[in-house]
Amino acid sequence: MAIDVDTVVRTSVAIADAEGLDALTMRRLAAELAVTPMAIYHHVPGKEALLDLIADESMKQLPVVDPTGAWDEELERFFVAFHRLYLEHPALAQVMAQRPLEGPTAMARGELLLALLVGAGVSDEDAVAALVSLVGYTIGMSLYRLSRDATGRFEGLTEQAAPTAYRLRSRIAATAEHEDAFADGLRRLIDSYCR
């Protein structure tokens, strides 16, 4: 039934995107591929390995930075795209949250970012420190945002019953959901590495 690693991975991504990561089970995937659950194991060692493949495949959507561009602008462009990738694929964010950014594709993108910084005169140490901070910030802000989207908000919390908590939540929600909240903090972080 024309089953290979690529179709397995692509179908997995499609299921996770459409119905959430919980819906992605080996049995569901097999059904989608019109095949027995065990057939998948001839192309992928197991579910963990499948998630690794999904992670790496998805990272290919990250932009490739231009090493000749302005490094602060390139950084902003890259991490805004990173953030957007997570928001558009919540299941991916969920997968990546538990997985080091160590796939071949992620590493290749990392090399480019590092080269960009070092080429701009930043020391090796500072460049790596900057990258780690920016990646951490991006992951955290994405997950934080997604977790607010996912849950039914203000459940059982009315303005009458708990006015302070209610107002705090409203304000946090408004800020966290605003597109610019992420970019604002990102710029603060990037700027701090400019000096």
Add this chain to the structure above:
Amino acid sequence: MAIDVDTVVRTSVAIADAEGLDALTMRRLAAELAVTPMAIYHHVPGKEALLDLIADESMKQLPVVDPTGAWDEELERFFVAFHRLYLEHPALAQVMAQRPLEGPTAMARGELLLALLVGAGVSDEDAVAALVSLVGYTIGMSLYRLSRDATGRFEGLTEQAAPTAYRLRSRIAATAEHEDAFADGLRRLIDSYCR
């Protein structure tokens, strides 16, 4: 057998801390409590609710900020403790990654942080923006660090076979695992809100 919500939650935390979140199943928990799996459902609606309770219970370990202290120092103290809490309880970080910081305890801590900032003359909007960024940064850096700790590192990656990727990973690992990496980026972010 002396089963109440508190012992259920505390035992859950103990299992998750000792053996990881995956080991925390309703059946395993029941065994630990010397009770039938179904007994738990008379004290907690279900597993999701149990995870909510674990989350809120754990948040009680976060420090209470001193509203009369220097706000930059208080912020640093709070988020460094937050980071440490996650590192010491990886299962908690895993739970929180998928859950909004909206429990009663988290909200109470948030109120205090907000009061601290507003008391220092920061506008409401900026204060909320600062908190969201700092929380996002802290969550992301914690998860990023934990994900590197969890996986067997450099699996199948030798210096001979792929020298560039190998060196990049080594440098990232060294940076990410350094205690000061988190605090450094945190200070950059906090400082950016001082001006």
Add this chain to the structure above:
DNA sequence: ACCTGAACACCGTTCAAGT
């Protein structure tokens, strides 16, 4: 080499019954 069928050792949760 690739796929199937049946089975194993698990999950969370429902439901009816006991005290």
Add this chain to the structure above:
DNA sequence: ACCTGAACACCGTTCAAGT
């Protein structure tokens, strides 16, 4: 009110067998 026993509808994965 609190707990039990048996069952249901799932999981990921092993193993032996087919082609």
